Each structure stands twice: as structure tokens, then as C-alpha cells.
Amino acid sequence: MRNMAYVNGRFLPLADAKTSVEDRAYQFADGVYEVVKFYGRNAVRLEPHLVRLMESSAHLRIAGGPGLDEWKTIIEQLATENELVDDETNEYILYQQVSRGVAPRNHLFPKDAIEPSVVAYFRKAPVYSREQRETGIALSLQPDERWNRCYIKSVCLLPAVMAKQAAADAGCFEALLVRNGIVTEGSATNTYCVREGIVYTHPTGPHILTGVTRTLVFEAAEKAGVEIREEAVTPDQFAAADEAFISSTTMGIMPATRLDGKPVGKSGKPGPVTRQLAQALDAIVASELRGHEVTAK
Ligand SMILES: Cc1ncc(COP(=O)(O)O)c(C=O)c1O
Numbered sequence: 492m493r494n495m496a497y498v499n500g501r502f503l504p505l506a507d508a509k510t511s512v513e514d515r516a517y518q519f520a521d522g523v524y525e526v527v528k529f530y531g532r533n534a535v536r537l538e539p540h541l542v543r544l545m546e547s548s549a550h551l552r553i554a555g556g557p558g559l560d561e562w563k564t565i566i567e568q569l570a571t572e573n574e575l576v577d578d579e580t581n582e583y584i585l586y587q588q589v590s591r592g593v594a595p596r597n598h599l600f601p602k603d604a605i606e607p608s609v610v611a612y613f614r615k616a617p618v619y620s621r622e623q624r625e626t627g628i629a630l631s632l633q634p635d636e637r638w639n640r641c642y643i644k645s646v647c648l649l650p651a652v653m654a655k656q657a658a659a660d661a662g663c664f665e666a667l668l669v670r671n672g673i674v675t676e677g678s679a680t681n682t683y684c685v686r687e688g689i690v691y692t693h694p695t696g697p698h699i700l701t702g703v704t705r706t707l708v709f710e711a712a713e714k715a716g717v718e719i720r721e722e723a724v725t726p727d728q729f730a731a732a733d734e735a736f737i738s739s740t741t742m743g744i745m746p747a748t749r750l751d752g753k754p755v756g757k758s759g760k761p762g763p764v765t766r767q768l769a770q771a772l773d774a775i776v777a778s779e780l781r782g783h784e785v786t787a788k
Contacts, residue, residue, distance in 0.1 A: 492583070495572040496612035497565055502572045510608050515591040519598070520647035522590030522608070523547035528616060528740050529583040532570050533780050535740070537563070539703045547644045548589055548607075552600070556589040556607045565611060573613045579780060582616035584741060588646065619742050627748030627761045628664035628737070630682075632726050633657050635668035635675050639697040651678040665737055667750065670698060673723040680739040681705040682747070684724060684732035684755075685764045691732075694721040704738040704772075711744075711771035717764055730755065734762030736769075743776075744769040 496508035516522035525544045528535045541562050548556050557565060566585065575583060592605035633654040638647075654666035655678035666678040675693050676682050681702040683692045690712060695701045712719040729735065735747040735755045746761030746769075748754060756762055 492573045492575055492613060492615070494612070495569065496610065497569050498610050499606070499608060502568065505612055508610065508612065510590075510610070511593040513596060514593050514608050516588065516608065516646055518596055519591075520645065520649075521551070521553075522588055522646045523551060523553065523644055524586065524588040524646050525644060526740050527585040527587070529570075529575070529585060529613070530579040530780055531577040531581055532575050533579075534566075534585070535776055535779070536703050536707070537566070539706065540740075543644060543701075543703065544587060544589065550640065550643045551591070551645065553589060553591050553607055555604070556609055562587075569611055569613065575613065582618075583613045584616045585611060585613055587611045590646070617741055619745065624745065625761065627746035627759075629662065629749035630665055630667040630677075630735070630737075630747050630751070630755075631658035631661040631663035632669055632751055633666040633678075635670035635698070637668075641675070641698050641700055642695065644700060654678045661751075663749075663751075665747070667726070667729065667747075669726055673725055674729050675699050675723075677737050677739075680737040680742070680745075681708075682729075682737050683708070683719075683735065684729045685734035685736075685762060686728075686732050688718070688764060690717060690719040690764065690768070691722050691724050691728075692719065693723050702738060702740075704740055704743060707772050707775060708738050708744065708768060710775055711768045714775065715767045715771040717768060726750075732756065734765050736761075736765045744772055 494505040496505045498508045525540045527540045588610045590608040592607045594601040594605050636650040658666040668675045676699045683690050693699050730750050733756045737745050737747050746765045748759050
């Protein structure tokens with residue numbers, strides 16, 4: 492692929508894709524973003540990602556960004572500029588960001604309307620090894636120090652960065668965030684535990700991001716005949732569960748088999764419900780890609 496980016500109406504090499512030091516994303520984290528998975532030129536659930544981007548912008552009162560159709564046109568052109576190889580074995584990530592724009596530094600929104608800064612570019616998708624999927628990843632309990640508007644996918648990610656780094660420092664792959672004695676989600680993933688065949692995950696609302704993959708997990712559960720409940724659990728309940736897993740756009744469903752150094756479940760191995768859901772989710776994505784239900788072509 493070529494490393495081409497989109498910045499405010501122009502396509503240019505990623506190395507030349509720049510914004511001002513007075514961009515409000517830079518000074519105030521005053522912006523929103525999305526990450527979309529592509530197999531070749533076909534996106535997984537592009538529209539829900541674009542809708543979430545526009546809703547996140549609206550929550551922050553960032554106006555004037557591209558609408559649904561404009562985004563689709565930008566992404567098609569960007570895929571062409573990048574000469575994305577159109578076969579499913581080539582996996583890419585599309586990053587999109589919309590900030591309030593560039594203005595002299597002032598906490599208040601600029602008085603006069605400014606244009607938002609709009610950025611998008613592709614990267615090769617991160618690769619998760621077969622071993623990782625077969626062994627499962629390790630989680631580390633960390634305090635959830637984020638704000639009460641986690642449903643907004645804002646670039647204000649420092650509490651998530653600190654939590655993920657603390658988890659990595661403890662030899663773990665992802666943080667399992669805890670707020671007021673209950674598990675919310677991961678630093679960049681939704682989290683689930685399984686008890687007696689029933690999947691538990693935190694309800695939507697102020698304390699989690701409603702993951703596009705989380706929605707897919709619910710659809711996969713329905714297909715697989717697995718019950719899933721939006722009920723919060725404590726860290727102790729999570730630790731005592733039979734199985735656990737996490738989900739995100741970049742990794743789909745990933746089994747979580749250790750929590751703070753101890754195995755989750757009796758075996759500490761990916762469990763049957765996790766495997767069943769992962770298969771059902773893969774089948775949904777594969778059928779949509781084959782049907783080209785959502786495409787950036
Ligand atoms: C805090 C948080 N929760 C959940 C997710 C998973 O969301 P999605 O499935 O839309 O990638 C992310 C993804 O970045 C995230 O940052």
C-alpha cells in the first residue's frame with residue numbers, strides 16, 4: 492500500500508499530513524476519532540462507525556464535519572490513493588479524526604465558526620498471532636479514571652493510555668477497568684465474562700464505549716443461541732468466572748485467560764462459549780464481506 496492520508500480536502504503522503512500547533516485536538520484533546528477494519532477494500536460495519544463518529548462530534552458540539560455520504564466518498568478515494576490490495580488476506584485499519592479545528596488557544600469554543608480539522612489514513616492492521624488467540628491474553632485490574640462520557644469516542648485518551656501502560660508494566664495485554672467496585676471495560680476494548688453459559692457485560696451508558704464489535708458480539712450470541720446479559724460484575728465475580736474475553740474492531744473477539752497472574756476459569760484456557768461466539772462473529776463478518784454489504788469501493 493501507499494501511505495496516503497486525507498487532510499481537510501486534500502490527499503497527500505502521510506509524512507506531509509500535518510495540522511497546526513493551535514489545532515484544538517493538540518491543545519485540548521478537543522476531537523473525536525474512529526478506527527475501522529478493512530479486509531481488502533471492504534470495511535466491516537462502516538456505517539455504524541461513521542454514525543458513531545458523527546454522534547460523538549454532535550455530543551461535543553463539533554459541527555461542519557463530513558456527513559455519511561461525504562465520508563464514504565473520502566474513504567473510497569483514500570482507498571484508491573493507497574492502492575489497497577483488494578483481497579481479504581490484506582487487512583487494513585482506517586483511522587479517522589475530527590477536531591473542533593484551529594483557533595487561538597482559549598478553553599472556550601471559538602466565538603466565530605471555524606472549520607473542523609478532518610483527517611483519515613490507512614495503516615496495515617495489527618496482527619494477532621494464532622498462539623495469542625489459542626492461549627488467550629492476560630488482563631490486569633486497573634482503576635477506571637476516565638470521565639462520565641465514555642460513550643463519546645474522544646481523543647482524550649490519557650486515562651486509557653495510563654491504564655494500558657500500567658497493565659503492560661504488569662506483564663499484561665489489557666487493563667480491566669474498575670469503577671466504584673465494578674468492572675466497566677478495557678482501556679480500548681469491551682470486556683465480557685461467562686458464568687454457567689451466560690455472558691455478562693457492562694450495560695451501555697456513561698461508563699463504557701458502545702463498541703461496534705460489542706454489537707456484533709450480541710448478534711453472534713443470538714445466532715449461536717447464547718444468552719448475553721447487560722449486567723455489571725465485580726472484579727471478584729469476573730475472576731471467578733468460567734471464561735472471559737474482550738472485543739474490539741482490531742481484534743474481534745479475543746479470549747482472556749489470566750487476570751492479575753491467576754487463571755480465569757478452571758483451565759485458564761479459552762472456553763467453549765468464547766470459541767462459539769468467535770466463530771459466529773467471524774461467520775457474520777465473512778458473510779457481510781462476501782455479500783459486500785458494506786463496501787468502500
Ligand atoms: C474504551 C473502548 N471500549 C471499547 C472499544 C471497542 O470498540 P469497537 O468495537 O467499536 O472497536 C474501544 C475501541 O477503541 C475503546 O476505546
